[in-house]
Amino acid sequence: MSDLDAVRMDADERDEFLGRAGTGVLSLSTGDGDPPHSVPVSYGYDPVDAVFYFRLAVGEESGKAEPTERDATFVTYGERGDRWKSVVASGRLVSTADESLSTEALAGLERTSRIPIVDVFGKPTNQVTFEFYRLDPDRLTGRAERSMEP
Template identity: 30%
Template sequence: MTTTMTRTQREEFLADTRIAVLSVASDDHRPPLTVPVFYGYQPGGEITFFTGTEGRRARKTRLIERAKVLSICVQREEPPFQYVTVEGTLAGIERPPSAEQLRNVIRRYVPEDVARQWVEEEIGNPAGTLVLFRVRPDRWLSMDAGEDMK
């Protein structure tokens, strides 16, 4: 049976280590920009993620700063199928982010020693090309296909 998740269920689901798909309004009459991102989240808090300000990542940064609203969707791709989508408002921008802010996101996806090395290299980069976005969840959409889908 398909149901909507409770607040606790959806916040715990979002707090699990998953890849988010970010969507933000585009420009030049193009469809919304939709890309995967690593993110951080603790129940009741803001969603955080970082990206760059150079090359292809610069467009994402520019669009987020202009729109000030975005959607993030995370999903479980095997039965029981589940997803949580958050529509949110930009709550803050850290330019450059602190080492701790970067570690809090990246350590969810890679071993601690790899995260530490990656952050040290990025913090030591004099170009300062990273920006961390903080997003306040405003609206939640969720679905849990239930145990009967297994």
């Protein structure tokens, strides 16, 4: 029987894992010393620029603070067979509505897989206001469980 260990994913393996899009947890700094605000989210990933895109609920119906420019950490993970993989990205979360980012964001969104809609709102998603945000990570790491050969 082989021992298992966590090893760093190379960029190609990380991009392949992220390229399917999916869900994860986005943690936003509060800036006031309180613990980060963490929410489940769906994401798209642009492997060309190594950037994440999020469709976030905003406004009173979201029950969350507005995700204006803040430090953020995003974690996604999954299993294939009986082995896990995870990716952690940290950086600044910014709105794609900013004119200086909008053209670049449209190109990046076109390179992502479809961002899945995850309904956690208690009402039809067509009644929830969404905005697009992007995370251009300062730090991006992936780990995978592997068999350690003797």
